[in-house]
Amino acid sequence: MIDLKRIQENKEKITELLARKGYTADFDPLLKLDAERRAAISEVETLKAKRNKVSAEIPALKKAGQPVDEIFKQMRALGDEIAMLDAKAKELDEKVFDILAGIPNIPDEDLLPGEKENNTVIKTFGEKPTFDFEPQNHVDLCTKLGIIDYPRGTKLSGGGFWLYRGDGARLEWALLNFFISEHLKDGYEFILPPHQLGYNCGFGAGQFPKFTDEVYWLDCDEDRKKNRFMLPTAETALVNLYSNEIMDETKLPMKLFAYTPCYRKEAGSYRAEERGMVRGHQFNKVEMVQITTPAQSKAAFEELVNKAASLMEKLGLHFHVSKLAAGDCSATMCRTYDIEVWIPSMGIYKEVSSVSNAGDYQARRNNTRYRDTQTGKPAFVHTLNGSGLATSRIFPALVEQNQNADGSINIPEVLQPFMGGQKVIKSL
C-alpha cells in the first residue's frame, strides 16, 4: 500500500513512475473520495463532541430535579444523525483503503521501464560448462540414478509432484543444510513458521487479493478471509511476523530466514521448458527476510543480493544476476534482482532467487512499525526478502552442470560435509 500523502504531494511524479510499471494511474477520483471522507469525519466528530458535552451534563440536571425528557428527545435525533454519518464515513474510508490497496508499489527511479526484455544482466559468475560428451537433461539423469522418482510422485499426488529418493533426498537436504549453515554464520535468526496461514498474511505480504487463486486453500468456509492457505513462500509468513506491532529500533535491521516447502498451484504454467522439477506444486526453499528502518533498506538489499550470489558461487554454478525492469517487478516491490542459473539442457537461465525491496509497501498493509528514536514517533519499517535459495531450480542445474560422461554427478565440495563426505552420486 502506498502513502496517500505521497499522492497528494506528488501526483504527477508518482503517475509517471507507475507508468513504467505498466500501470495507468488516475488519482483524481481517489483524492476526491478522500476529501469527502475527511469532510464526513469532521462533521460527525463535531456532532459527537456535542453529544458528549450534553451527556456529561445530564447527571447534574437529574440530581437538581430538572426535566430531561426534552433533552433525551433531541439527543435521540442527534444520535440517529451520528449513526448515519458514521456509516457514511466508514464506507468512504473503506473505499479509499480498497483503492489504495489496489495500487502497486512505486518502482525505484533507476529502473528501466517496460517488461522482461528490459531486464539487464549486471553480473555474471563462472562460465557455461562445456562437455566432451553429449550431456543429458536433469530428468533423464535423475531418473537413471534413481534419485528423483517422477512417476510415483504423479501416482501419489498428480502432475507437478515428485519424490526425492536416497542420494537425491540427501542432496536436497544437504543443499538446505548448507544454506541454513551459511545464514547462521551471517547472524540471521532461524525461523520455522507454520505452513498454513490466514488471509491477513497474504494481504499483508501484498500477494492478495491478486494471487488468492494461486494458492491452495484449506477449510471450506465460503469466506476466504476465514480460511487458511498453504504458504506459497516463507516470505508470506516472515513479513507478517511483527504486524500490528511497534518494534524497538535497536532490533533493526532484523535478519531472519526460514525453511519451508512452498505450495503453489502454478495453474496452466506447465510447458516443455519446465519439465522435471523446474516448476512444481511443492518445492523447498530457504527464504531470507530483513525488516529495517528506511535508512537501512538500501544496504540490506545489497546484502541480500550478495548473500544469494555467494551461495551460488560456493556451489560453483554458472549464473548471472539480473536487474529487473520496472514492469517485471511484482506489484508489491519497488526493486527486484533475480539470480538466474544456467540450465544446459534448456539453454537458458532460470530464476533461483529473487531478491526484492518492498520499501514500506508491505509494512503499510500489515501495519508493522518501529519507534524512531530521533522523533520518538512510530514509523513504518521497510521489508526485504530474497530466496536463499530455492532448491528446485538449483537441483536440476547442479545435476546438469556437474554431470560426467557415465551419468554420475559430482557433488560440490561445500555440500560434501552434509552428505557424509560423499563426492559423487552414481548409479548402484
Added chain:
RNA sequence: GGAGAAAUACCCAAGAGGCCGAAGGGGCUCCCCUGCUAAGGGAGUAGUACGUGUAAGCGUAGCGAGGGUUCAAAUCCCUCUUUCUCCGCCA
C-alpha cells in the same frame, strides 16, 4: 469436537449504566532525604489512530475484536477470536 472460566494501560488488578479514559499496587522517569547501599518521602507515567491547526493545542475513537440496546456502555445483549481448566478424539 463438547462444557465451563477468563480477556482492563508496561505488569498485576479494582470497577457491575452517567461523577470512569479508568481506583490501588508493582515497575519506570524525575525530585527530596539519607556521606555509599538498603530503607523512606514527593511528583509524573496510556500508547495509538483519525480529523483539525504553521504550531502549542483542540476534537473524535479506544477497557480482546465486531455488532446491538440506551439520551449515555469497560459495565447490559449478540457474534467472533484468543487463553486457561475439564471431557472426547488421536492414522
